[in-house]
Amino acid sequence: MRRLRALSVLLVAGVSLGGCTLVSTSSAPDVISHDSVPLGLLDPTIPFTDYAQVHFVTRDIFLVDRSQQVVPVGRLVPSPPSPLDVVHYVATGPTLVEGARGITTQIPANVTVNQATIHNGVALIDLSNTLAQIPPVGRRVAVAQFLFTAQALGAFRGIQITINQTPFALTLANGHKVTLITPAQLAYLKKK
């Protein structure tokens, strides 16, 4: 009888223990040998290219803080960074972490960047949708986001925005309409 009881206890204990750790966890990661890794993933260059590599650099883009002023935040972009890659991140907006810190954007979610180039210190940015849906004050903040991001990339003279190749004119706070927007015109929106 005592043996039967001991056996039952062992069985229950075994089942209970087995139930706890059906799939055992690793005490340390298992390393897979280089030879077993397929698709050239560990190669220093990208396979089937002329020894191509992608390096990343950090560039500033400008988003909006709680005081409705534009502030710089870093973005990783492939090196050398193209204006399109960087300006694209302006349209993408803040990350979840940045959003949790109160960083926002005035650029509508349906606006994407078709093209972005810099010539003679002027950035030419073609957008997919109009900014007219934004109220005038917010519209100037949205343009300031593109303006100061482009300025950081070398567009020191300003930007010209087109909507699907149609020129866009921004109404400044003094009521003037401009197509070439300079950093000086919106400097008051940039956080010191």
Add this chain to the structure above:
Amino acid sequence: MRRRSLRTRLFLTFGLGTLLLSALLGTLTFFGVRDVLISQAQKTYLQQSYVNAALIRNTIYTAPLTLSNEVSSIQQSADSIVLLNIHGQWQTLNPLVPFLDISAAARNAAEHNQVTTETRMVQSELVYVVGIPIPAVQTQVFEVWQLDGLEHNLRVLLLVIGSAALFTTLLGASGGVWVSRRAVRPLTVVSDAAARIAGGDFATRLPTTHAGSEVEQLTESFNTMVNQLVTKLERDARFASDVSHELRSPLTALAMSASILEQHRDQLDPAAQQSLTLLSAEIQVFQGLIEDLIELSRSDAGANSLSLEVIPIAELTRQAVRSVTRRLGGEPPRVEVERELENARVLVDRRRFERIIANLMDNAQRYAGGVVAIRLLARGSRVELNVDDAGPGIADADLEHVFERFYRGRAAHDRSVVRGTGLGLALVREHVKSLEGEIRATQSPEGGARLQIELPLAEFPS
């Protein structure tokens, strides 16, 4: 320590054996299947992670702006979570799995261009993490696979195997019950037959069965043994009977001669008179012995016919006591009869019953100072007849032997007691048995021995 019965042991052996076997098989099956399932899942996840990492690499190279979409697409199709460490910065579309949940060892290995796999608990979820560094794009991909589905499948498997083991154990135990019944049945039959033979039913034989050669062999051996035993007993009884009969005639002649000498005792000198006294006494004992032996032989041979009649037990007992007392002399013992037995009747052979009372009173007179009381007590459908003597009682060691033939116990060494044949109580037992009664020897509460007879009642007036 008390040993368990054969049936219990067979049942336990089958039950425990099946339990152990099913537990062993279940354990081996479970761990075997578990290892295969885990191994297959991990292999599949690793291969898929390689493919996903190559996709991410190509996306970063060809269209870095679509990386988020690509990662999102991978996560949706593979049902995994992808964490990217690009140029030292962590990127994830799922804030619920912070990069900190990737172990430091895995991150360190990725920094040294080593692919790692790891099974670990993340936020109480079991996950499989594949870390793949892609140096060509300065990126480390960590793909986190949920193992909850696998864990669930394993629990179901464990439940199924456990249930199967339990069912098998119950089945085994049931088999044990069945086998033990079948195995023990012949033994029970043999045991019952042996008990009947020990009780004097020498006609008992085991029935021939077809329960297997071993049982058939046992049956044959048992029946042969009983036949030989019966033959020997009959031969012995016949021998004793023949000897007794052969001795009776010369003994009768001797007794007659002694009787004639008794008639001329006065003419003998004192020494011859003393010799005659001794001779007469010995002849009397010898005659008694021969008579008892002949009666026992007839009883053993079943030659004693019964003349049964329904008689009031109280009256029969009183008559027998009076008759024996007249022969023995002295005061008759008390006969106490319960009131309800006054008119109760038994089916007995009168001669045998009187012989029972006579032998018991003779025995008490010879060895224990006579009978003190004879009591008749009602015991349900039976009557209990207690004969209490005035002696010192029977030693406990002798109680179960006093009905054996020629067993004399303490009296064998006591030269003061009158010599008997040693067959009186054996004859009593034979007579009681022939009347379907039982006899036992116990101690009387009054200090002497008590010989207790139980007989079935034929009629019990209400």
